[in-house]
Amino acid sequence: ITLPLSAPGIAFSLVLVFLLAIGELSVPSFLRYPVLPVLSFTQFAASYNFGAATAAAVPLAALALLGVLIESALLQNRVFTFRSIGRGLLISLGRWNPIAAAIFGLLTVALVIFPLSALFADAFSLTTLHDAMQRAGASIVRSVIYSAIAATILMALGFLLAQLTRDRGQRLVNFLTLALFAIPGTVLSIGLVRLWNSPMTWFIYTTPALLILGYTAQYCAVTTRLSLAGFFLIPKTFDEAARLSGASWTQRLFRIFVPLSNRTLVCAWLAAYILCLRDVPIALMTASPGGDPLPARILTLMANGAPPMIASLCLIMAIASLIPLVILARVIPSRGITG
Known part of the structure; x- marks a missing residue:
């Protein structure tokens, strides 16, 4: 019973993790x-060979498209909502329970606790932290500002797209937004640079607008899906009653859907903020000169920076990502995303 019902979600998770892993830039680059x-980025940024960079990006784009098609076939346009039912389904593992707990405990220690402890040990020095803030303090501020602006745009855009496609057009919007999400950041960044690098669009190419455009395109699927999940928890009778009373679309939006979607909007904003804050490829390839966010700054300093200073910056990055993640974890679980 359990595995057949969970099979589409499990398969989608595998496809999603595969796409995220195959498009990863920071880890293999380091x-x-x-x-x-890495090959596409090197050809684009170091050799200025747009043809070779595009050739390396084509297989990644093809794999992303294939993953989106598989997702569409598996989930068949279904939208999953977040709703608390008190106590979740518990499956007893019997005598395997201690073994499973030990395995997951060891993985947690090896993959999370030990690396963060090593960062903390290298970074826990006032001199090192002061040096890190001097070298990358402006990048930290830029990361927070750019991520907050992009998260606000993504929250509003995802909410409007979900509202407009709640009854029709949902399949097309889901496909397009998920395709943008699945496309690796290096591929998307090359496309953005080739599109906006012209004298007529200098006001976008030479400003943080290009970076924010990249964030918006890459992560629009997240806020749209979250908003759709929230909308499906709002009874349609509310909207129908407002229509019968003569309320316009704007009135229904701001007097019904927005007030009932406060938690959804908070979750969408926090999720978008976390994703934008930690993004590396778009930040590295589309940021204007002298305007690099913290992830791009860290990757740049790794080549010749002092390890303790790099550890301090990584620790700051981890803390900046964990704080909104903790808030998000507090918002969702007890009553779902709509309360």
Whole structure:
């Protein structure tokens, strides 16, 4: 019973993780693995060979499109909502329970606690923190500002797209937004640069607007899906009653849907903020000169910066990402995203 009912979600998770992993730039770049995102970025940023960069990006785009098609076939346009039912379904593992707990405990220690402890040990120095703030303090501020602006745009755009496509057009919007989300950041960044790098569009290409456009395109699927999940928890009778009373679309939007979607909007904003704050490829390839956010600054300083200072910046980045994540975890679980 459990596995057949969970199979589409499990398969979608595998596809999503595969797409995110194959488009990852920061980890293979730091470890010097010649994967396609690194090759595309190197040809684009170091060699200025747009043809080779595009050629390396084509397989990534094709894989992203294939993943979106698989997702559409598996989920068949279904939207999952977040709703608390008191106590979730518990599956007893019997005698395997201690073994499973030990395995997951070891993985948590090895993959989370030990790396963060190493960062903390290297970074826990007032001199090191002061040096890190001097070298990248402006990048930290820029990251927070850019991520907050992009998250606000994404929250509003996702909410409006979900509202406009709640009854029709949902399949097309889901496909397009998920395709943008699945496309690796290096591929999307190359496309943005080629599109806006012209004398007529200098006001976008030479400003943070290009970076925010990249964030908006990449993560619009997240806020749209969250908003759709929230809308499906609002009874349609509310909207129908407002229509019968003569309320316009704007009145229904601001007097019914927005007040009943406060938690949805908060969740969408926090999710978008976290994703934008930690993004590396778009920040590295579309940020204007002298306007790099913190992830791009860290990756740049890794080449010749002092390890303790890099550890301090990574620790600051981790804390900046964990704070909204904790808030998001507090908002969702007890009553769902709509309360």
